[in-house]
Amino acid sequence: MARRSDHSREQLQQMAISAAIAILNEHGVAGLSARKVAKSIGYTVGTLYLVFKNLDELLLYVNAATLDDLQRAIMQEANVHTDPAQILKTMALAYLRYAQQHSARWSLLFSHRLPANQPIPAWFEQKITSVFDGVKMPLQQLHPELNESALLQATRELWSGVHGACDLGLSDKLNLGGRFKLEELIESFVENYLFGFAKSKGIA
């Protein structure tokens, strides 16, 4: 067991987040516990709870790191194409790929709820908004005439479909019957939604 003075508060937090991510990757959401994280970094559970209010707060930090990674994975695709619709399709496929490759982290991000008396901090909400802002850019390029509110709504609607297809597809709930690949379904969805969005706004 390391002594408390061996590491600063910030170092301890970072070590715990990294250890939690490694445990998640290896053992899944059900395999993650405060005891395992503490053991992995060589401290007691008591010390872990000096730097995080509770396990939920540690999970919130793990999810924040996942949101950062997810955003990087999506944004890497933003410069590959010049056509905004093509960019959105490529981003959607990058989101699927991230969900496939980091299934436990993806699952924790969307299944974890803070206790009712622990509100979501503003800095965490800002991370979610940042991910949507990345999706908003090509949508804005496609429809420069839209105001902020319409863009916000369209971004959420479009990404709901992408997220839903990933969630249903990866939990074997789409029953595509071998007729379509999930990737094809997602690309077709993005196309259909963009068509419809333009039409409903009287743009197309």
Next chain:
Amino acid sequence: MARRSDHSREQLQQMAISAAIAILNEHGVAGLSARKVAKSIGYTVGTLYLVFKNLDELLLYVNAATLDDLQRAIMQEANVHTDPAQILKTMALAYLRYAQQHSARWSLLFSHRLPANQPIPAWFEQKITSVFDGVKMPLQQLHPELNESALLQATRELWSGVHGACDLGLSDKLNLGGRFKLEELIESFVENYLFGFAKSKGIA
């Protein structure tokens, strides 16, 4: 402790499924265990495993019951309107309501994975297809010219968006910033998707 001979195999299965649902409703996904189910029906865990291969099989049966309930909740709305687009919107809102009112069962349905060596039985896949078939009907009314394959795809794309909006909205991941209600976003999504689908098929 009841004796094994007190109930038939089928009765034991039904009792265990009902007990598991009651535990889920009260204590959430994390609060569900074979031990608690066995205790609740007055049998040993050993007896429970005589009627279910493992906890995963019990959870599969719980999820099957949830799919039945979910389908009933959606289909109740199918006859309220005559306009197919309106029916689809009402079904989408019924899906959201079910997710809100039965959050633990909804969450288990989409988070549970069978072990890799335990394939999803055909009767369970059929239940998923039945839910989609309910959604397919109004879509078919709207576009009678579509073939089976195009309908299957459109149903999955449309419902991916509805599911994704529910999943993201209920896990506080949409950041609507108080500008829209989740219900409004879902209705607008259905409208936009239907517009776009018609347009991309050259129907509108």
